[in-house]
Amino acid sequence: MVGGTEKSLRRVNVGVKAWQDNLTGRNDELYTDVSFGYTQKFVLGYTLPYIDRKLRHGIGFSASFSRNREINYISEENKQQFFRQDDFLRRQMAFGVSYTYRKAISTRHQAFLTYHSENVADTVARLNPNYLGEGRTAVHYAELVYRLDYIQADSWQYPLVGQSFRGEVSKAGLGPLNDIDFVKIRLKGAKYWQYAPKTYGAVSLLGQVKFPNDLPYAASRALGYGDDYLRGLEYYVVDGTAFFILKNTLRRELLNFKVRLPIVPKKFSNLPIRVLAKAYGDMGYGYSKLGLRGDLSNRMLYTAGLGLDVVSFYDTCIRFEYSINQLGEKGLFLHAKLDM
Template sequence: MRTVLNISATWLLLFFALPATGQQRDTVATATLQPLSLDTNYIIVRNILVSGNKKTRTSIVLRELSLKPGDTVYLSTLAETLEASRKQLLNTSLFLNATANVKNWEGRSADLAFEVWERWYLFAFPIFKLADRNFNQWWVEQKHSLKRVNLGVKAFQDNLTGRNDDVYADVTVGYTQKFLLGYNLPYIDNKFRHGIGFVVSYSRNREINYISDGNKQQFFRQDDFLRKQFLLGLTYTYRKAISTRHQLVLNYYNESVNDSVVLRNPDYLGNGRKDMNYLELAYRLHYIQADSWQYPLKGLLVSGEVSKVGIGPLSGLDYLKFRVKATKYWELARKTYGALGILGQAKFSSDQPYIGMRAMGYSDDYLRGLEYYVIDGTSYFIFKSTLRREVLNWKVKLPIVPKKFSNLPIRLLVKTYGDMGYAYAKLTKNGILNNKMLYTAGAGLDLVSFYDTCIRFEYSINQLGEKGLFLHAKLDM
């Protein structure tokens, strides 16, 4: 039995110091209302008042509210409507807290007042990141080698100009040498619908996962750099409503590998090539209607992508990809929550070089309990189900730190889960998990804190009969 713990030092730094992204759930009371004495069943919104936003522009706050001056709100749904608006402000990741209230009631009209508490927007912290897919793989299979650790510095300035824009950069040395710089401006027009962004990065490695054998990654290392990658990306965003976001992405990639890689796997880049260039043009759709955008317990999340990799002369990789992800969250009873999610992807054609065959086991696309394995392929689906029960909800008073950060909220949820999946590959190298249904199950704990960051303790079993304790620092679905 493999029983290992998995946690990132970078996450611990953010958890016990100051968080950088996400929202904080239930840190303030829900929307409050002034006593009403008029014989009416609705109000007309006269003005929307915003306070507490020292850096964030008021127009950005108003953009996130579905309520507008002149709207009619029925008293029977007023508290619910204000609470939904309050939570939406928290979902922007701009604020620690928010409150909503009714003020200046006159006749059938009144003002709606929103007060926000801005968080810190400038962060710089050291990077201590494992190069492997998860902690368990690094600790057990790679024998917790410090040669497989990335060190560096990451910095970002959120809300740079008060328009919810952000600039970010990181410099990494160690297993991977990498430089990255990016910027996102969500709104460039007066109607707050169109946005742009860019990212540029360069990385190189002395060790490379050059092939998979028996659903295990095989690595090769030497003193010279074995792989180099350059990326230049541009993004256009369209967001007319609050819940739906459309994106067009254009990425340019340059990949090159050492002769030694080609000798060991001529199909790494395909046809014995040492380098390639390719373009990726993608359309992405994101829809979320949930109580939280970072740790949802009620609502719906849907995302989809259609992308063409390889355009004109820049077609080192060449395929058409379709990808969809959908998760539904329910409150089944008080403090009891269920979730069902499905993720699917298909690539055409199925004849791809090794770097175009990554399916399950990479990034967040894995079955809980199969963290030690990769299942290469061009098409796959994953189905996940989770039942959660909140058992603890309390706050810890932190010393020294500023007052608005001093109350550390901690929530503990117990859970059970079951996953299933299937990955198709035209050709595999001793792939015992390819082209067959896979099943896993388990039980665990979710520890949720600032901005709904989450540590997951999970004890899982897979269809091979293998059991293990896994620790993750991301939401599972």
């Protein structure tokens, strides 16, 4: 079935996430994520942040496997189109190792080397021969990534004052493992400041570019995927090889209090809650060499809105946002991650 909606218990997923902090007493972490049902997933990872006495060098590894009965095989009119069937349509597997160097608390260097494998059913290749490129049903490639993180702010998860930066350069396609071959550069910077008591401003700029411009569909996802979206355009995607997003937000703290929780251990019994009202405006642009798949490609995009942020333990954030986009569409959106 292509498109449409279907209500069925066969599409239910059941899963569990688990992690063990400080597994060996060296602040290391073992984590796993397992899901069964309509979509199946297995993730296992381990990080050891420090392997030296000066606490500067760290290592990690990860392994993942997933298979899906539903797949986003193409985009039309800036909307993802899905195909589904009872048999599994896509299988993905990845194995990776990582290295971390942190000389100062505010700056972190990371390198990742990952092997990727993806297989799709023949039906997917017939529906979109460019899904993996050239009508292929399987690709295997290695990817090397270098990432630099810098943050100097009052909070790493929900900053109100300070600045942050992330730069990333990656190369997919190494040696004989080069079925997918591109170079990606991704930069993001954000500035946070206080205007007045309980009043805060923030601006962030994110940009990404991939070379070459004629990549398979699965490697050409730009705006609207993951966290790379304009607030108010959550239901749309722009496929291409380059994009930027500029976000501006003004926040005002309305409430700041604690709730005492019964039963739970005393250490966690006081639940801090902050509520902030906000106004925001976003703009962005997604570039496609062929200008395909919708009117939102290769043009400036604008959105704006009002919302509430509810912030609690470890600066976890629930966002309620009422947005309007340049298409004149309005909607209320709920998110569980920081928007900047």
